[in-house]
Amino acid sequence: MKRRQGWLFFIIFLLTLSVYLLINYPLQLGLDLQGGSQLTLQIIKEEGKVTRDELEAVNSVIDRRVNNLGVSESNLQTLGGDQLILELPGEQNPLVASRVLGKTALLEFRTQKEGTSTDLKTLQLQRFSIKELIEKYSSTEKSQYDDNFLKIIEGDLKVIEQELNYSSTSNDLFGKLIEIKKYINNEITNLFIKTDLSGKDLINAGRRQEQTNSNWEVLLTFSNSGGEKFAEITKSIAGTNQLLAIILDGESISEASVGNQFANTGITGGSATISGNFSAENARELEVQLKGGSLPLPIEIVETNTIGALLGSKNILKSLYAAISGLIFVGIFMIFNYRILGFVSVLSLVLYGFFNLALYSLIPVTLTLPGISGLILSIGMAVDANILIFERIREELYDGNTLTRSIDSGFQRANSSIIDGHITTLLSCFVLFLLGTNFVKGFAATLGIGVLISLFTSLNCSKTILRFFTTYQSLRQKNLYLPRNNFSN
Amino acid sequence: MKYNLELIKNKRKIIGFSTVLILLSLLGILYSTFNTSYKKPINLGMDFVGGNELRIERVCEEECSNFSPDSVLEKLRETSKNKNFLNNIKLQFQNNNKLISIRTPYLSIEESNNLINTLDNIVGPLNYESKDSRLIGPKLGKRLLINCVTSLLVSLFAISLYITIRFDKKYALFSLLALFHDLVIVFGLFSWLGIILSVEVNSLFAVSLLTIAGYSVNDTVVIFDRIRENLKSKKGGYNETIELSVNESFRRTTFTSITTLFPLLSIVLFGSYSLFWFSLALSLGIIVGSYSSILLAPSLLLKD
Numbered sequence: 001m002k003r004r005q006g007w008l009f010f011i012i013f014l015l016t017l018s019v020y021l022l023i024n025y026p027l028q029l030g031l032d033l034q035g036g037s038q039l040t041l042q043i044i045k046e047e048g049k050v051t052r053d054e055l056e057a058v059n060s061v062i063d064r065r066v067n068n069l070g071v072s073e074s075n076l077q078t079l080g081g082d083q084l085i086l087e088l089p090g091e092q093n094p095l096v097a098s099r100v101l102g103k104t105a106l107l108e109f110r111t112q113k114e115g116t117s118t119d120l121k122t123l124q125l126q127r128f129s130i131k132e133l134i135e136k137y138s139s140t141e142k143s144q145y146d147d148n149f150l151k152i153i154e155g156d157l158k159v160i161e162q163e164l165n166y167s168s169t170s171n172d173l174f175g176k177l178i179e180i181k182k183y184i185n186n187e188i189t190n191l192f193i194k195t196d197l198s199g200k201d202l203i204n205a206g207r208r209q210e211q212t213n214s215n216w217e218v219l220l221t222f223s224n225s226g227g228e229k230f231a232e233i234t235k236s237i238a239g240t241n242q243l244l245a246i247i248l249d250g251e252s253i254s255e256a257s258v259g260n261q262f263a264n265t266g267i268t269g270g271s272a273t274i275s276g277n278f279s280a281e282n283a284r285e286l287e288v289q290l291k292g293g294s295l296p297l298p299i300e301i302v303e304t305n306t307i308g309a310l311l312g313s314k315n316i317l318k319s320l321y322a323a324i325s326g327l328i329f330v331g332i333f334m335i336f337n338y339r340i341l342g343f344v345s346v347l348s349l350v351l352y353g354f355f356n357l358a359l360y361s362l363i364p365v366t367l368t369l370p371g372i373s374g375l376i377l378s379i380g381m382a383v384d385a386n387i388l389i390f391e392r393i394r395e396e397l398y399d400g401n402t403l404t405r406s407i408d409s410g411f412q413r414a415n416s417s418i419i420d421g422h423i424t425t426l427l428s429c430f431v432l433f434l435l436g437t438n439f440v441k442g443f444a445a446t447l448g449i450g451v452l453i454s455l456f457t458s459l460n461c462s463k464t465i466l467r468f469f470t471t472y473q474s475l476r477q478k479n480l481y482l483p484r485n486n487f488s489n
Numbered sequence: 490m491k492y493n494l495e496l497i498k499n500k501r502k503i504i505g506f507s508t509v510l511i512l513l514s515l516l517g518i519l520y521s522t523f524n525t526s527y528k529k530p531i532n533l534g535m536d537f538v539g540g541n542e543l544r545i546e547r548v549c550e551e552e553c554s555n556f557s558p559d560s561v562l563e564k565l566r567e568t569s570k571n572k573n574f575l576n577n578i579k580l581q582f583q584n585n586n587k588l589i590s591i592r593t594p595y596l597s598i599e600e601s602n603n604l605i606n607t608l609d610n611i612v613g614p615l616n617y618e619s620k621d622s623r624l625i626g627p628k629l630g631k632r633l634l635i636n637c638v639t640s641l642l643v644s645l646f647a648i649s650l651y652i653t654i655r656f657d658k659k660y661a662l663f664s665l666l667a668l669f670h671d672l673v674i675v676f677g678l679f680s681w682l683g684i685i686l687s688v689e690v691n692s693l694f695a696v697s698l699l700t701i702a703g704y705s706v707n708d709t710v711v712i713f714d715r716i717r718e719n720l721k722s723k724k725g726g727y728n729e730t731i732e733l734s735v736n737e738s739f740r741r742t743t744f745t746s747i748t749t750l751f752p753l754l755s756i757v758l759f760g761s762y763s764l765f766w767f768s769l770a771l772s773l774g775i776i777v778g779s780y781s782s783i784l785l786a787p788s789l790l791l792k793d
Binding site for chain 2: 032035040042092093094095098300301302303304305306307308309310311314315318319321322323325326327329330333334337369370373376377379380381383384387388391395416417420421422423424425426427428429430431432434435436437440443444447
């Protein structure tokens with residue numbers, strides 16, 4: 001008797017603890033329940049596998065960049081050795097993040113090859129004209145493209161193509177413009193020679209508005225050795241016709257001359273400014289990329305998931321309806337068929353629900369839609385064990401055994417098939433959790449936890465509650481445990 | 490209440506019925522494999538092949554105005570720069586023209602954003618709070634597919650191993666047969682759904698197959714457990730003991746299936762759209778699984 005009471009107190013203690021946990025540690029909702037964007041990033045490596053160090057490095061760079069973006073509560077996880085999952089709750093436009101993430105932000109400083117001044121000047125002019133054309137094309141409302149407008153653009157493009165001695169292969173006009181722009185950028189970059197100064201020598205980046213006009217510029221601060229390299233480079237080209245180019249991701253952002261007055265020492269002080277007609281937004285993006293450092297390996301966004309906040313809350317509501325109606329159906333069915341025993345199983349189901357949710361907030365499990373369906377499904381499976389036991393109890397009763405004995409041997413005899421049955425489900429969950437994507441993992445985790453807890457509630461809690469009930473004489477009548485239509489058996 | 494399923498008498502009918510179901514499923518799988526528009530045993534969704542899926546609601550005063558999908562597509566194509574975009578777009582208006590759902594091949598995030606903006610210009614205003622948009626790259630899709638197939642194979646292997654250790658070989662073989670029977674039928678049914686209604690399967694479908702596998706074996710194991718127990722203790726013929734054991738566990742098996750079906754049907758009825766086919770697959774799997782556990786697997790054990 002004492003041992004039974006001990007279990008009863010233990011269960012009440014667990015219930016209290018669960019309620020406490022649920023109040024103090026609210027459940028974590030997945031993006032499909034609260035709205036936001038999720039991006040899956042693939043690290044690209046041409047040869048070999050991505051090493052753990054490289055993964056960590058990419059992870060930390062992206063982490064820094066995302067933090068600089070100022071999205072609150074963002075979450076970054078690694079997945080499967082070469083993927084990262086970035087969650088941006090509340091952010092419904094993944095474009096913002098993608099602009100910053102996708103770039104390798106490889107910053108280089110290059111000096112001009114000798115004797116290329118004329119070529120460079122021509123290319124710079126062509127770059128200016130193509131930029132103007134692109135601007136004109138993309139700032140015009142699509143509805144206002146008339147034949148005349150298109151002809152002018154096409155004509156101007158032809159002129160540039162002839163000067164470059166290059167003809168584009170793209171099919172549509174915009175594609176042609178972009179292709180030529182890339183070609184020109186490439187040609188310009190080729191006129192410069194790499195130096196040993198790069199983004200690695202940066203310690204900070206900032207931005208400020210230029211004084212003379214409304215454009216923005218980005219300010220670079222080098223490390224000590226970087227500052228020395230910068231001084232060395234500027235010294236070597238000071239007063240010559242050679243220019244210094246700042247190249248970001250293979251595209252020259254600015255080409256500057258170094259005045260003769262730096263011929264002795266170079267530009268010292270360890271800082272430089274990039275000014276290239278930046279808008280406030282562009283300057284900020286560049287700053288974020290540079291501050292985050294350059295990615296050791298390029299990444300590609302392979303999956304995005306965007307869910308509106310309204311849809312998220314609708315999903316919660318729908319799941320709630322499904323869970324509650326499922327519970328009610330099961331409860332009615334059980335009480336109708338098993339009477340007192342059914343009532344016991346409803347009580348242990350309620351306990352099961354509380355323990356489950358409490359464990360989610362403790363572990364913590366992020367609740368997603370598939371996760372909720374795992375939970376709801378495990379309600380059905382939790383009853384499974386109870387039904388096995390109850391059927392056994394009834395058989396014992398039919399055989400003429402006493403209530404207490406029937407209950408005891410009912411639980412005992414159902415044990416082996418319950419455990420067998422649960423293990424096969426657990427095996428599936430385990431495999432799903434190990435091999436599944438994160439979408440699938442949520443389902444596997446909640447179903448697996450559910451199955452484990454249901455072992456405890458159906459084997460232990462049901463037994464304890466049932467024994468507690470049978471201490472009352474009025475609840476010990478056999479007919480309360482048998483189906484109404486044939487307790488005369 | 491005693492049940493009296495006459496297994497011995499109906500053995501042929503049961504096995505015949507299952508054979509017909511399996512043949513129908515295989516027919517669907519084969520038809521789908523050789524059908525030029527799928528060329529796969531089952532209609533793979535964008536989870537596995539990559540693509541872009543967007544669902545968004547329009548903001549309408551009372552009734553949403555009627556647009557023909559073709560005219561909207563025409564306008565979308567006019568403004569698009571992406572060649573991919575010219576083919577394979579599916580656009581639908583649902584929910585009294587309120588909900589737009591659109592499927593395209595894989596787009597970049599920029600292109601996808603442009604698509605939404607253009608859509609807003611054509612049929613807007615749109616309610617961005619109701620947006621549900623997914624983009625999956627083709628490479629990732631392929632990886633997901635491989636992943637799903639591997640996890641199915643690995644867990645089937647693990648389950649087989651467990652049963653073989655726990656039971657003797659004959660029982661293990663038949664419970665596995667019942668399991669494959671269930672999986673083939675659910676798979677075949679979704680092949681047919683793919684052919685007839687263009688229903689696509691996603692990674693949740695693979696999850697449902699795995700759950701069905703776990704559940705089906707669970708059901709069969711309980712009945713086999715009972716058969717083994719009765720064979721040890723009761724006198725009477727081998728076949729009669731099996732039939733008796735099935736009848737003894739009939740209530741239990743149908744009841745557990747019903748209690749599992751209740752929550753699943755609640756998800757089908759009230760749950761979120763994205764879980765509809767998933768819970769339907771699970772429900773069907775559980776129904777077929779109960780049938781095979783109660784009737785098929787024990788019938789296979791019967792001696793002639």
